[in-house]
Amino acid sequence: ITDAAVRAAKAVDYEGAGTIEFIADASDGLKADRIWFMEMNTRLQVEHPVTEAVTGVDLVEWQFRVAAGEPMPLKQDEIELNGWAMEARLYAEDPANGFLPSIGRLEHFHLPDGIRVDTGVEEGGEVSQFYDPMIAKLIVHAETREEAADALAEAAGQVQVWPVKTNAAFVMKCLEHPRFVAGDVDTGFIAAEDADLGAEPLSEMGIEDAANRLRQFASPLSGGRTISPWDHLDGAIGFRANAPDHLTQTVRVDGAPHVAQLLDEDDHPMTRLIGLSATRVVAFENGSAFDVSAFARGGSGAGGPASDGALRAPMPGKIVATPARPGDTITKGQPVVVLEAMKMEHALVAPFDGVVGEIGVAVGDQVAADAVLAVVTAA
Known part of the structure; x- marks a missing residue:
């Protein structure tokens, strides 16, 4: 495809930054005769760093030089492709x-x-x-x-x-x-x-790390220290209590209760954490973030919203469609209101079988995050 891209640019005497796209049929393995030209964009695209990585060429710099009337710094046969980039x-x-x-x-x-x-x-x-x-x-x-x-x-x-x-x-x-x-x-x-x-959910090790940190801040051994929001809590901890080696503590992870074992020092490295308060931390693991808080007995916790039939805007946006009408009989998963935000459309659907009650918005309305857009009553 590199050779084909070069020949395509030569065919139209193109000089400057450009991106040529191909479509491939790999159903029987990737083969040279199963790749087709799709289009050329006369600009750099989001993936241009991949080309820069395998060629060692700064394409943005070249773009400026060509625009200023300078010749290409290298000829095609002087450019080598090295390794793999993603x-x-x-x-x-x-x-x-x-x-x-x-x-x-x-x-x-x-x-x-x-x-x-x-x-x-x-x-x-x-x-x-x-x-x-x-x-x-x-x-x-x-x-x-x-x-x-x-x-x-x-x-x-x-x-x-x-x-x-x-x-x-x-x-x-x-x-x-x-x-x-x-x-x-x-x-x-x-x-x-x-x-x-x-x-993946937060691992047991990650839950234990977070519980240990919360326990440390609640312990007299912390010396009365108060946690500052956004404290970085990386590194091993040295928590011990005047109690058996294997204490347990219940914490909430994204609202769901978990029982964690409180570990002695040096059991394993601390999960990457940041502190929100003395009773709440965020644990980072495998690209995900988890809200971990101390468990308050008798409390309802931070569970998900009640299924009351209220359809709320997940973010600010514009109403682009209301496919349902008040009084319509509707099934679970059927779209009621469509919201446009951040160049994407999001359909708010019925949470259960029922009847559409109030629809409080019209096409073209701008709505705030968490605004109630419509209500569905269970059948």
């Missing part, structure tokens, strides 16, 4: 919720070291509904495809973003999937393998 787009989105964009303030934002990272946001910045949800690109270069995939999966697992959700864990699972490792991927890969691409 890039992952880090999106502010929720793969577990249909890849719905996630917006809000980046209270904590840490990207992996040791690889190329291109980003235009920083900690404290705002992910807005008005722009594309891509917040960074992770690019790796290695001698082989396998090494590049391993390095990118490791990098995705080191992403720490809170409270905005990202696709980091999803990217890691894709890269580790046997079909991807074997190169057996196509446009139906995600739909076919969706069940295997979900983020």
Whole structure:
């Protein structure tokens, strides 16, 4: 495809930055005669760092030089392709919720070291509904495809973003999937393998680490220290209590209760944590973030919203359709209101079989996050 791209550019006497796209039929293995030209874009695209990595060429610099009337710094036969490069787009989105964009303030934002990272946001910045949800690109270069995939999966697992959700864990699972490792991927890969691409829950070790940290802050051994929001809690802890070695403590992980064993010092390294308060921390593991809080006996906890039939806007946006009408009999999963935000449409569907009650919005309305858009009454 490199040779075909060069010949295509020569055919039209093209000089400048451009991206040529191909479509391939790999149903019987990837073969040279099963690849077809699709289109050419007369600009750099999001994936241009992959080309830069395997050629050692700064394409953005070249673009400026050509625009200034300078000749190309190298001839085609002077450019060598070396190794393998892979890039992952880090999106502010929720793969577990249909890849719905996630917006809000980046209270904590840490990207992996040791690889190329291109980003235009920083900690404290705002992910807005008005722009594309891509917040960074992770690019790796290695001698082989396998090494590049391993390095990118490791990098995705080191992403720490809170409270905005990202696709980091999803990217890691894709890269580790046997079909991807074997190169057996196509446009139906995600739909076919969706069940295997979900983020892993916080590990028992991670729960124990977080519980230990919460216990430490609650203990007199902490010397009355108060935790500052966004404290970085990396590193081993040395908690001991005047009690048996294997104490337990109940904590909530994203609202669900878990019983954790409180460990002696040096049992294992601490999961990457940040502190929100003396009773709440965020644990980062394999690209996911988990809200861990002390368990309040008798409390209702931070569970999910009640299934009261109220359909709420998951983010600010514009109403683009109301396919249901008040009084309609409706089945679970049937769209009631369609919201547009961050260049995507999101259908709010009936949570159960029932009857549409009030629809409080009309097409064209701008709505705030968490606004009640419609109500469905159970049949």
